Amino acid sequence: MKKNTANQIILDLKSNDDGSDRKPHGHNGSCRPHVVICPGYGNKDFPFPNAEDLTVRALTRLKKRQIEANRSQGQPEGNTDGLGGKARKGHRPFDTAGSGDGHEHITGSGDASERSADAWWDSPGDIAGGKLNTILPGLPNLGQIPKPATIIAQSKRARENGIDGTLFVAAAGLRELLEDGKYDAIVAERFDDLVDKVNWARDNMGAKYQRAVESLSTQLAKLREVYLGALPRVLDGLRAQNPGVSEGRLIEAAVEVLDEELKQIISVLRIWTDAFGQQRGGSYKQLDAVVFAVEQAFLLFEGGDPASPLSTDVTTRLKNRVFGVGDTFVARFSGEGPATLPGTRGPVRAHALEVPHDERHFITLMLVLYMHEFRHDVFHDVEGMGDELTTVVSKAIMKASGSGELKLTRDHVNIGKQKVPLANLLTKMYADTIGEVDADVSGGVLLAGPAFLYNMLMTFSAFNSRRRGVFNQRQLLRTSSFYEMEQTENGQMALSFLPHPPDYIRAHIVAAALDEIGMPAEAQQCRLLADQAVGWKVPEFITWDDVSGEKGRPTIKIPVEDIKRAAPFVARALIRTPLESLGKVATIDVINWTPKSEAKAQMLAEMMMDGDSQLPTDKGDIHVTHVIAAASLAYWGLCKSGTQPRDGAFVIEATALKMIDQVRNAFDARKALAESLLAAQAAEISTASPEASSDASSDGETPASSAEPSTDGQPVDPDSDRSSGPGTT
Numbered sequence: 151m152k153k154n155t156a157n158q159i160i161l162d163l164k165s166n167d168d169g170s171d172r173k174p175h176g177h178n179g180s181c182r183p184h185v186v187i188c189p190g191y192g193n194k195d196f197p198f199p200n201a202e203d204l205t206v207r208a209l210t211r212l213k214k215r216q217i218e219a220n221r222s223q224g225q226p227e228g229n230t231d232g233l234g235g236k237a238r239k240g241h242r243p244f245d246t247a248g249s250g251d252g253h254e255h256i257t258g259s260g261d262a263s264e265r266s267a268d269a270w271w272d273s274p275g276d277i278a279g280g281k282l283n284t285i286l287p288g289l290p291n292l293g294q295i296p297k298p299a300t301i302i303a304q305s306k307r308a309r310e311n312g313i314d315g316t317l318f319v320a321a322a323g324l325r326e327l328l329e330d331g332k333y334d335a336i337v338a339e340r341f342d343d344l345v346d347k348v349n350w351a352r353d354n355m356g357a358k359y360q361r362a363v364e365s366l367s368t369q370l371a372k373l374r375e376v377y378l379g380a381l382p383r384v385l386d387g388l389r390a391q392n393p394g395v396s397e398g399r400l401i402e403a404a405v406e407v408l409d410e411e412l413k414q415i416i417s418v419l420r421i422w423t424d425a426f427g428q429q430r431g432g433s434y435k436q437l438d439a440v441v442f443a444v445e446q447a448f449l450l451f452e453g454g455d456p457a458s459p460l461s462t463d464v465t466t467r468l469k470n471r472v473f474g475v476g477d478t479f480v481a482r483f484s485g486e487g488p489a490t491l492p493g494t495r496g497p498v499r500a501h502a503l504e505v506p507h508d509e510r511h512f513i514t515l516m517l518v519l520y521m522h523e524f525r526h527d528v529f530h531d532v533e534g535m536g537d538e539l540t541t542v543v544s545k546a547i548m549k550a551s552g553s554g555e556l557k558l559t560r561d562h563v564n565i566g567k568q569k570v571p572l573a574n575l576l577t578k579m580y581a582d583t584i585g586e587v588d589a590d591v592s593g594g595v596l597l598a599g600p601a602f603l604y605n606m607l608m609t610f611s612a613f614n615s616r617r618r619g620v621f622n623q624r625q626l627l628r629t630s631s632f633y634e635m636e637q638t639e640n641g642q643m644a645l646s647f648l649p650h651p652p653d654y655i656r657a658h659i660v661a662a663a664l665d666e667i668g669m670p671a672e673a674q675q676c677r678l679l680a681d682q683a684v685g686w687k688v689p690e691f692i693t694w695d696d697v698s699g700e701k702g703r704p705t706i707k708i709p710v711e712d713i714k715r716a717a718p719f720v721a722r723a724l725i726r727t728p729l730e731s732l733g734k735v736a737t738i739d740v741i742n743w744t745p746k747s748e749a750k751a752q753m754l755a756e757m758m759m760d761g762d763s764q765l766p767t768d769k770g771d772i773h774v775t776h777v778i779a780a781a782s783l784a785y786w787g788l789c790k791s792g793t794q795p796r797d798g799a800f801v802i803e804a805t806a807l808k809m810i811d812q813v814r815n816a817f818d819a820r821k822a823l824a825e826s827l828l829a830a831q832a833a834e835i836s837t838a839s840p841e842a843s844s845d846a847s848s849d850g851e852t853p854a855s856s857a858e859p860s861t862d863g864q865p866v867d868p869d870s871d872r873s874s875g876p877g878t879t
Contacts, residue, residue, distance in 0.1 A: 201379030208380065208407045209387045333381050336405060340416075341374045344423040351426040358478050362493065362500035366422055369497060373415065380408060421491060421502045425480035436513040437481045439810050440505055443517050444524040446774045446817070447597055448477035450741050451528055472533035475499055479527075483507045488516065490523040492530035501527040512799045514806035515785050517778035518598045518605040525593025529585055534731040539588055539724065540581050546723035547577045547716055556719060558712045565645075566704035575708060576716050582647035587659055591724045592737050595663040599743035600672040601751060601779035603660050604786045607679050610653045626683040627653035632697035633706060652692055654684050655713045662717035666725050667743060747776065754780035754809065759787055761801055763808035774813050781806040 199207065308314075348370065352363045384404040392400060409416075428434045475493045478500045487504030503523060509516045529536055550556035551573035558576075562569045580587060594602035611626035620626065634646045651659075657680035664673035681688055689710055696703035725738045732740060750769060754776055757763070765772055781802050788798035 199376060201376055201383060204376055204380040204408070204411060205383040205387065208384050208404075208411050211411060212388075212403070212407050329382070332401075333378055336381065336401070337374055337378050340377070340409070341370060343427075344420065345370055345374075347423045347427040347430065350430045354430070355426070358476075359480070359500060362422065362478065362480070362498050363426075365497040365499050366419060369419060370423075373412065373419070377408060377412065381405070384408060418491070419498075421482060421484075421504065422480055422498050422500065424484065425482040425502060428482050429480075434483055434510070436510055436807075437483065437505065438814075439513055439807060440481045440503060440517065440520055441479050442810065442814050443774050443778055444479050444501075444503065444520055444527075445477045446813075447521055447524045447593075448479075448528070450597070450773070450775070452477075473531055474533075475501055475527070475531050479503060481505050483510055488519050488523055490526045492527045501531075512803050514778065514781040514803050514810070515799060516605070516609070518594065518601050518782045519609060521597040521602065521775070521778075522589040522593045524597075525589040526585060528593075529588060532731050535729065536585070538729050538731050540584050542723050542727045542729070543584060543587075543720050544577050544581050546719045546727075547580060548573060550716075550719045551576075556715060558715065559709050560712075563707065563709075564704075565706055572708070572712060575706075576712060578645070579647050579651070579708065579713075580716065580720055583649055583651045586650050586656070587720060588724055590656055590660055591663040591721055592741075595660060595667065596725070596737065596741045596743055597775050598779040598782075599667075599748050599751065600664065600669060600675075601782040603657070603664065603672065603676040603679070605782040606660065607657060607676070607683055608786070610656075611683050614653070624685045626685075627657065627680060629654050629684065629689045629710075630693040630695070633694045634697050635703065647694060648697065654680055654689070655692055655710070655717075657683075658714050659717045659721060662721040663725065665718065666721045667738070668745070669748070747779075750776045751779040751783060755783035755787060758784035758802050758805045758809075759791075761805060763805040763812075765809055765812050772813060774810055777806060777809045777813060780809075 345367070348363055348366045351359060352367070355363065381404060384407065385400055388395075388400045388404055425437075428437060478493065479502075480500050481503040483505050485507060487506045488509070489504040491502040491504070493500045493502065503520065505513070529539070547556065551558065556573075558572050560572055563572050563575060564570070565575075590602075590606070594606065598605075607627075610628075611620060614626050614628060615623045629652050631650065631652050632648045634648065636644050636646070638644050657676055661673040661676040661680075664670070664676060691707040692710055692713060694706040694708075726736050728734050728736050750772060753766075753769065754772070758780055784802050784806075785795075785798055788802070789795055
């Protein structure tokens with residue numbers, strides 16, 4: 151929707167599924183921005199700069215930095231050397247006197263350290279006038295210029311003794327080789343560790359990771375080539391701008407500016423290489439639990455049962471679904487997150503999960519949150535889903551408002567001096583935050599049920615009170631956020647809400663989703679806990695301020711009551727609307743959390759609280775989603791019973807990890823059996839009829855398994871407790 155009146159704010163609905171969203175999806179109040187197009191976000195080839203462009207950008211960066219430094223010091227902007235300061239008499243950016251690898255100003259008289267820097271700039275003219283006996287700055291071998299008679303005598307002696315210029319050629323060649331080696335060494339310090347991790351992954355990680363490995367290898371090789379090509383060029387530019395400065399200091403400056411110019415690219419690639427490195431080190435077994443949990447969630451989403459892998463080709467049922475990456479995940483511990491970078495339809499071909507180091511010793515308590523992160527990967531990996539969900543939710547709000555089913559408290563709200571229809575503004579807010587709202591509903595609630603509400607609320611409360619402590623902070627949930635204003639080509643201002651809705655309204659959206667799947671008691675508990683966490687003083691408005699802090703920009707206020715009233719329509723649309731991107735089925739037909747799922751999670755939670763980690767064999771299928779939901783419920787239960795939280799977390803971590811290991815071992819055993827059966831079938835077909843085998847392999851068909859298909863093409867598992875869709879957990 152747009153307001154076409156000149157100078158009015160445009161409310162333009164758009165999805166982030168077009169590859170324009172370049173931000174990891176974290177939980178620090180707003181996304182951590184990467185202002186470059188990140189590898190892994192759908193580009194077929196990452197647009198690395200060439201060496202020439204990188205050189206220009208690096209030198210321009212230095213020039214701008216110096217101009218800003220001069221301006222801040224009240225100095226004129228001109229006559230800058232681009233590196234260390236303004237070139238002026240008696241003040242050089244770097245002190246070259248006494249420098250081990252600096253060049254002295256040899257003039258035949260006086261000490262070099264006593265000469266003014268300005269004499270260096272003046273030396274070409276002095277040489278021409280015969281005043282000074284120095285050579286031009288910037289040439290490699292600074293020294294006295296011999297007199298003509300001396301040159302003639304030296305040449306005659308060389309000719310008489312059969313000496314030619316080979317020494318100079320050989321020395322010059324060796325010097326160039328040493329220069330090349332110098333640059334190689336600098337580049338090696340920056341990239342060899344990354345390349346080493348990728349090489350290890352190529353030799354040791356499974357086949358499904360090899361596309362990501364090759365992508366990283368190619369990108370690192372290109373990045374290294376560009377860096378190596380730009381470094382000597384940048385040095386040449388710095389030498390010309392900074393004559394007399396030591397070579398070591400120039401190299402330091404060149405490396406610093408190139409690192410800054412490529413920092414964002416390198417930092418993004420490092421997410422994946424660090425994941426390989428931490429896997430290689432073997433010190434972070436908790437990451438195995440993170441990766442296994444999201445892989446199993448993806449299998450559930452695909453419509454397959456993790457208890458019976460390889461049993462069917464899900465694309466038979468969901469012909470319109472396109473996966474670029476699928477269930478290929480890597481994870482690393484870092485100072486960021488929890489967050490995900492989807493590896494969508496291009497480099498790097500693997501989803502990357504950021505796991506905060508501070509979660510390492512209680513990771514099982516946090517795994518429920520990674521169902522939310524997993525959903526971000528689905529959102530970007532399923533072609534067209536982002537656009538479709540944006541449209542679905544927008545239509546649901548506008549239709550309900552237009553029909554009177556959604557009764558708002560007012561028709562319009564003011565943004566500055568402009569009056570905006572409230573239904574339009576609500577729609578815009580939900581459209582801009584669709585990625586996070588969908589991840590809460592279709593990831594958190596449908597894969598973990600009520601455990602997600604407890605985990606989300608206690609995690610937000612913990613995050614928001616880290617500085618002052620929970621008992622020193624009245625309001626534990628945020629009720630405000632930010633918006634951005636960008637000027638369009640025609641001069642109008644386009645409004646965009648930042649991707650993360652404030653915590654308080656997210657809780658009410660989760661409550662609406664719990665209502666939608668038939669858990670009203672848990673939904674009401676969610677609302678009450680949200681009110682408690684916000685200090686029992688429920689705000690009248692949720693507010694958004696301009697992220698730039700520019701004066702004069704209005705605060706946007708949307709009534710809390712109206713956001714709550716719209717939440718059920720949003721949750722219903724996300725859960726129950728058939729999607730073209732899902733083969734004309736709804737998300738709840740693919741994944742769902744049923745009362746039976748909740749009963750299993752509650753049973754496992756009771757076991758964890760008692761320190762019992764042995765999974766039962768008579769309760770039907772137990773998926774990892776049951777275990778991770780149980781971990782959050784068990785921690786909540788132990789805290790409610792008066793157990794010291796650290797002690798409770800220790801008990802749950804030990805029991806939950808053992809349970810996850812059992813689920814993984816059982817899955818691996820069934821997978822190996824299924825693969826062997828498929829291989830045996832293929833061999834039997836090949837032996838019985840070579841022509842049939844040839845025909846089957848030529849069209850890419852996979853031999854069907856022995857599992858008995860159901861009416862929707864999914865295997866029938868006699869131990870399954872599924873009561874809704876094929877991915878019901």
